[in-house]
Amino acid sequence: MQLGMVGLGRMGANLVRRLMGDGHRCVVHDLDPAAVQKLADEGATPASSMEALVAELTPPRAVWLMVPAGVVQPALDQLAGLLQPGDTVIDGGNSYYRDDIVRAAQLAEHGIHYVDCGTSGGVWGLERGYCLMIGGEAEAVTRLDPIFKTIAPGADSAPATPGRTRADGTAPDGYLHCGPNGAGHFVKMVHNGVEYGMMAAIAEGLSIIEHADAGLTGRTVDAETAPLREPEAYQYEIDVAEVAEVWRRGSVVGSWLVDLTADALARSPRLDEFAGRVSDSGEGRWTVLAAVDESVPAPVISAALAQRYESRRLGEFTGKVLSAMRGEFGGHAEKAG
C-alpha cells in the first residue's frame, strides 16, 4: 500500500527501504533535500514539503512520522491542517505515551486517526526487521496491517514458541496491537526499561570478570581503603571479549545484547574509545515513574537508571555531602582521585 514518511534519518530511511523492498509505495519528506533525493533515487516519490507529501497521497492517507521527539507536536499540528477525516498519522518515534493520549484526542477532533508505534531495532532494523508495539483504534491499526507486516521481522526470524497454541495474533510476526492510544509507546517504553536492566546486568558481569585480577594488581591499603582480604582468590586475567563471545551460544544469557557486546569487544577489547558516560533518552526514566505510580517494585530497572546517572557524575553533590560528613565525624580527609 501507499505510505508517506516524514523524517528520513537512519530509522526513517531504512523503514522506507524495507517497505519499498516489499512492494509498498512511499512518498518521502525531510527538511534536508539531500535525504529526500537519496530515497527518490532508490524509488520513493519525493515531496519537498508537508503539503506536497499530503498531496501525493491518496485518501485515506497514512503518514508515518519518524522525527525527534521534540518536533512531533509541531508536525502533528501542521498535519492536522492538511489531512482529511479518515486519514491516519503514525508516530513511530519514542514519544511519551501520555502525549499520545492528548495528541490522539487533538487529531480526533479533525476526524484523523492517530497510531502510536514503538519501533525497536536500531541501526540493524533494515536487515532484521523492526519489532513494533502499536497503540490506537482497531480500525486504524487494522488498515495499516500490510505496512506493519512488512516492517516487522516476520515469523521466520525465530523458531516458534513451543507452548503457543493460539493460532491468531500477529505477535509471532514481530508486531502487536497492544491496546488503545498510548499502549504502543507504553510497551515500547517498558521495553527500553528492560533493555536498561539487561544491559546493566551484562556490563556489571563483564566488569566483575575484568576485575578478577584484583588480587594481582594490589590495592593501596590505608585507613581510608579496605584491603582485599583474600587476594589469592582474585588472580585471574580473563579475556572478557572471549567471554562475551562464548556466552553467545548455548548459555542462559544468550541475547542480541550479548551478541552486540561481543562484537564491540571484538573490535576494541579495552573499549578505550569510551569514557563510560552512559546517556539515557527518556524511556528508562518513564519506566521508573510508571513503576512508582503503579506501586510495582522495580529495584533492578531503578538501579540501572541510577547507574547511568552516576556514570555521568550526576551524583557529585551527594558525594560531596558524604565526604563532608566523613570529615566531620571521623576527621577523614577525602582521598585524591
Add this chain to the structure above:
Amino acid sequence: MQLGMVGLGRMGANLVRRLMGDGHRCVVHDLDPAAVQKLADEGATPASSMEALVAELTPPRAVWLMVPAGVVQPALDQLAGLLQPGDTVIDGGNSYYRDDIVRAAQLAEHGIHYVDCGTSGGVWGLERGYCLMIGGEAEAVTRLDPIFKTIAPGADSAPATPGRTRADGTAPDGYLHCGPNGAGHFVKMVHNGVEYGMMAAIAEGLSIIEHADAGLTGRTVDAETAPLREPEAYQYEIDVAEVAEVWRRGSVVGSWLVDLTADALARSPRLDEFAGRVSDSGEGRWTVLAAVDESVPAPVISAALAQRYESRRLGEFTGKVLSAMRGEFGGHAEKAG
C-alpha cells in the same frame, strides 16, 4: 574419545547422550542403578561403582562429575584413591570457584589433573548444546578438547560476530578455556549473576505492563496509601503473553530468556501455578560477594539478588521494624494485608 560420567541426573544423562551421539564412548555411574541401566540401554558402558567406572577407563582417564555441589568433595576424595597420575577429573557442576583452587591442589598431590567446567544450558542442552566455561591447566584442558567440542553448541548455532577478526580460539564454538583452576566456575558464577539481573529486568518490565491497568482497578485511598494521581494514564489492559512473544523478534531485548518467558506465558498467561517465591542457588550470591571484594559497583545484580530474598519473605523482620517505627512517630497502625 572415552569419558567416565559420574552422576546421571538430567544434566549428566544428557551430556552422555550428546557425547555418544557424536561418537564418544561413555562409561557411566550413578547411585541409582535404574539411571545407569537406562543409559546402558542407549549404548553407554554401565559401572555399578566408582571402582568399576575407573576400571573400565583406559589411562589417561577423564572422569566428569555431574553431581550436587554437596557431594563433589566426597566424590573427589574417593577418586583421588582410585585414579592414577595423568588422569583428569572434570567438575561440571556449580561449585564455588574457591573450592576449585583447593581441590585442584589436593588432586595435584596425587598427580591428577582437575578441570572446573561451568556448564550452562539447562534442560535444553541436549538439543542446543551447552555453553562451557573452563578452568585448569592448558595441558589437561587441551587433551579434553574433543569432549568440549561435542558438548558445546558449535559455531553454526549462531551467526558469526561481524567484528571478530581473530581466527583462533574456541569461543565461537561455545566453549572457552578461561584460565587456571577456578576461572571456569568464576565465569559461570558471574554468568549466573548476569542471568539474575536479566531475568529481573524482564520480569519487572512485564509486571509494569501487567499493572498498566492500575487506573482501572481503583486503589483504596486512606492516610496510609498514596492515591494514584493520574488514573487516566493507567487504563491499559495489555496481554503480557503477547508482549513477550512480540519482543522475541527484532527487539533489543530479544534473548533466550524472553523466548522462555513467552513460552511460559503462552502455556499459562497468569502464571497462577506459581506463588512468586524465587529460589537462588548460590552463584548470584557469590557474584555479589566478588563484586564487593573487587570494589566493582554492581547495583543491578545486587538488587536482583535482594529481590529474590524479598520474594521469599526474608525481609520480614526489616518490615516489622519499619512498621514499628511508623507506629512510634506517626501513630500509624499497620494495615491488614
Add this chain to the structure above:
Amino acid sequence: MQLGMVGLGRMGANLVRRLMGDGHRCVVHDLDPAAVQKLADEGATPASSMEALVAELTPPRAVWLMVPAGVVQPALDQLAGLLQPGDTVIDGGNSYYRDDIVRAAQLAEHGIHYVDCGTSGGVWGLERGYCLMIGGEAEAVTRLDPIFKTIAPGADSAPATPGRTRADGTAPDGYLHCGPNGAGHFVKMVHNGVEYGMMAAIAEGLSIIEHADAGLTGRTVDAETAPLREPEAYQYEIDVAEVAEVWRRGSVVGSWLVDLTADALARSPRLDEFAGRVSDSGEGRWTVLAAVDESVPAPVISAALAQRYESRRLGEFTGKVLSAMRGEFGGHAEKAG
C-alpha cells in the same frame, strides 16, 4: 496572634494546644463536633462551620488546614468564597508540592495568600515542637512568623551548630521559609524520602543482627537453596532491643529514629504484633519521581521505596515470572513457602 484551625485530628489538635499554650488565640473547626468541643473545653473558640470560623476571625485572617490530602482542594474551594483579599490559608498537611503551585494561583485570583507548610513531628510534636518547612510569598510568611515560632521546637531544643556564623535566619529555631509556593512541601517531601532511607538502613541493620544466628538454626540445603558456607561465623544470638538502646548514645547512627526503634523494641522485642507490611503515603514516591526528573541518582531512597512495595507483596507477578523462567530453563519447581 489569632489563627483558625480546620481539621482537629491528632496533628491539628496538638498544633492548637501548642499555640494556645504560648498565648495565641485559636478558632477551631472540624466535621466532628466532639473534636471541636474538646478543644473548646481547653480554651479554643469553637466554630460549627467553615463560615462560622471565618466570621470569628479578624482580617487579615489566617486559616490553617490540617486535613487529609484528599480534602484539601474542596476546603480551599470553600474558603476561596469565604475569605477576603489579604487573608491567608496555610496548608499544613502532606500535599504534593505541585498542587501548591496550582492552588496558590487559584487563591491569588481572589487576592488570598497561600502558604504551604510541611510539618514534621508526628505524635510527639505537642511536646517536642514541629519542624516547619514553609513555601509562599515573603509577605505572607513573615506575617505568620509568631505562629511558626511557637509551633517550632525553638533554638534551645538542640545545641547550636558550631560552624554556623550567620546570625540571621529562623532555621535554628526549627522553621524555615524555603522559597516560593511549593518549596515548603518540596522540602518536606524530600525530608520524608530521607526518612524512608534512614528507616530502611536502621531496619536492615537490625535484621542482619537478628539473623546473626543463621549458622545455629540450620538451613535446608537442596539444589534450590544455597548452603551457608561458614556457619561458624554466624553463631550469635544478639539482643537487638539492647543494640538499638546502646546505639542511642555516642554512636554515629544516633538519631530520633533509633530512639523510637529502641522504644518499640523495649515494648515488644520480637515485634510480633506486626506482619511487616510497610505502608507508604506518597512523599517517598514523589521524592523518587523528583530525583528521576532532576537526573539526580538516588539509588538508596529508590531502594527504600521498592522495599516497602515488596513488603506488601506488590512484586508478586515479578516473582511468578522469575519462577516461571527458572522452570523453563532449569526444570526448577518453585519451592513451597
Add this chain to the structure above:
Amino acid sequence: MQLGMVGLGRMGANLVRRLMGDGHRCVVHDLDPAAVQKLADEGATPASSMEALVAELTPPRAVWLMVPAGVVQPALDQLAGLLQPGDTVIDGGNSYYRDDIVRAAQLAEHGIHYVDCGTSGGVWGLERGYCLMIGGEAEAVTRLDPIFKTIAPGADSAPATPGRTRADGTAPDGYLHCGPNGAGHFVKMVHNGVEYGMMAAIAEGLSIIEHADAGLTGRTVDAETAPLREPEAYQYEIDVAEVAEVWRRGSVVGSWLVDLTADALARSPRLDEFAGRVSDSGEGRWTVLAAVDESVPAPVISAALAQRYESRRLGEFTGKVLSAMRGEFGGHAEKAG
C-alpha cells in the same frame, strides 16, 4: 582501674584522656615517642616499648589496642609472648569480626582473654563519650566494666527510653556486651553499614533539594538526553545549608549525622573543597557480605555501598560496556563529558 593503651592516634589518645579524667591510671605506648610524651605530660605513665608497657601493669593486666587494622595481628602476636594467663587484650579498632574468633582462640592457648570492642564516636568521643559494642567471655568483659563505663557516654547523655521497663543492662549507659568473641565487632560492623545507608539517604535528599532548580538552569536537549518535561515544577533555589539546619529540630530525620551535615554546610555551603569521592573502610562491605550470607535482603545498605564505589569511578568499565552497546544497536556516540 589500670589500663595499658597501645596506639595513641586521635582515638587512642582521647580514650586515655577520658579514662584519666575519670580517675583511671593509664600506661601508654606508641611507635611515635612524641605521642607518648604528650600523654605523659597529661598524666599517663609512658612506656617506650610493648615490654615496658606490660611491665608497668599489675596482673591481671588489661591492654587496649587502638591501632590500624593491619597491625593488630603483629601486636597480638607480640603480646601473646609478654602477657600472663588471666590478662586481657581489648581490640578497640575496626577489625573484621571473623578475625576476632581466630585471635581469641590463639590467645586462649596462652590463657589470655580477648575482648573485641567496636568503638563509635569518632573525633567527638572525648567530649560525647564513645558507644561501645563488646564481644568476649562474660568474665573478662565484666572485669573491665569500670573502663567501659567511663568511656561510654553515660545514661545522662540522652533521655531514657519511655517503653523500657527492664532495670538491668548497660545499654542505657552506652555500652553493651553483645555476645561471645566477634559479637562486638559484628554489631559495630553493622552499625557502620547502617551509617552508610543513613548518610546516603541524607546526602541524596539534600542533592535532590540542591537540584530543585533543574527547570531554571536548562538542560541540553538532544537525542541522547531526555528533556525535563515540566521545568515549571523545578524552579526552586533552596538553601540546602538552612534545610540541614532546620531538620535538626523536631523533624523525623533529626540525628547526629544531620547535625554534622548542618555544620559542614554552615562552614562551606557548596562543599567545593570536596570532589565527591567517598572512601569506604571495610565495615560497609562486610555488612553486605553478612547480609548475603544470612539471606537477609539489604537493598538499601547495598545500594549505599555501590554508590560509594561509583563515586570513586570504579564502575568505569561497566559504563564503557554500556556505551559500547548503545553504539552497537543504536549508532549512539558517547557524549562528551
